[in-house]
Amino acid sequence: MKLTVYDNAEQACISVAFKLAKLAEMGGSVALSGGSTPKLLFKIMAEKFRKADWNKLYFFWGDERLVPAESRQSNYGEFYRELIKPGIITGERVFPTDYIQDSTIALENIENKIKRYIPYHSGFPRFDLIILGIGEDGHIASIFPNNLKSFESKKVVELAYHPVNQQERITLTGSTINNALEIIFLCTGDGKKEIIYDIIENNNSNLPATHVAPQREIEWCIDKLAAQNLIHV
Numbered sequence: 001m002k003l004t005v006y007d008n009a010e011q012a013c014i015s016v017a018f019k020l021a022k023l024a025e026m027g028g029s030v031a032l033s034g035g036s037t038p039k040l041l042f043k044i045m046a047e048k049f050r051k052a053d054w055n056k057l058y059f060f061w062g063d064e065r066l067v068p069a070e071s072r073q074s075n076y077g078e079f080y081r082e083l084i085k086p087g088i089i090t091g092e093r094v095f096p097t098d099y100i101q102d103s104t105i106a107l108e109n110i111e112n113k114i115k116r117y118i119p120y121h122s123g124f125p126r127f128d129l130i131i132l133g134i135g136e137d138g139h140i141a142s143i144f145p146n147n148l149k150s151f152e153s154k155k156v157v158e159l160a161y162h163p164v165n166q167q168e169r170i171t172l173t174g175s176t177i178n179n180a181l182e183i184i185f186l187c188t189g190d191g192k193k194e195i196i197y198d199i200i201e202n203n204n205s206n207l208p209a210t211h212v213a214p215q216r217e218i219e220w221c222i223d224k225l226a227a228q229n230l231i232h233v
């Protein structure tokens with residue numbers, strides 16, 4: 001495990017954007033995290049890495065809320081507004097989860113897209129990189145601490161429901177997450193200091209992040225605020 005503590009969220013996102021730009025040069029594949037943290041990452045990709053080979057990179061998401069892309073809740077929606085709409089990325093290799101009322105069809109559609117563009121190894125799609133955020137409750141993608149069975153699922157993707165608002169989502173399973181070559185945890189902000197401590201120092205097995213074990217390397221890209229409770233850094 002490689003852990004880097006950056007002065008601030010911007011520096012953490014610049015580091016991740018640089019890694020994505022290198023992966024783009026190789027025509028690799030990535031599953032992006034959702035939530036609010038990637039909004040800064042997308043802004044940095046647009047402003048500081050505008051000329052990277054983004055159109056060579058295969059973009060998927062680790063999870064998506066089943067809402068229209070226009071919704072501020074959509075993980076893809078933010079990427080579209082920051083990178084596709086301004087014409088920085090054309091979108092031919094960007095594969096959002098399509099919003100369809102019938103979630104089982106949406107699930108089938110995204111699994112078919114993954115099957116078509118992501119090579120399989122050991123029976124599962126192998127992303128070159130999966131970026132994961134961490135919720136304050138310790139969830140990753142849309143795998144929540146009270147539902148580790150969707151981490152252990154032998155499917156590629158699963159339907160999931162936010163435990164508080166029951167929002168319907170689609171998530172990569174732990175089988176797919178752990179089949180990735182590399183995982184980056186991108187986690188910033190004061191609000192994450194407790195959960196980061198519980199994962200990294202306590203190795204609390206109730207938390208899905210402690211079960212993440214990719215084929216090659218886990219890298220933690222966190223800022224000083226998220227790292228402030230850590231003792232061994």
Ligand code: 6PG
Pocket residue numbers: 033034035036037038062063064065075132133134135136139140141142
């Ligand atoms: C989602 C996510 C989720 C997110 C974490 C962190 O769709 O909600 O993919 O796993 O990465 O909740 O979210 P923030 O970046 O908003 O803290």
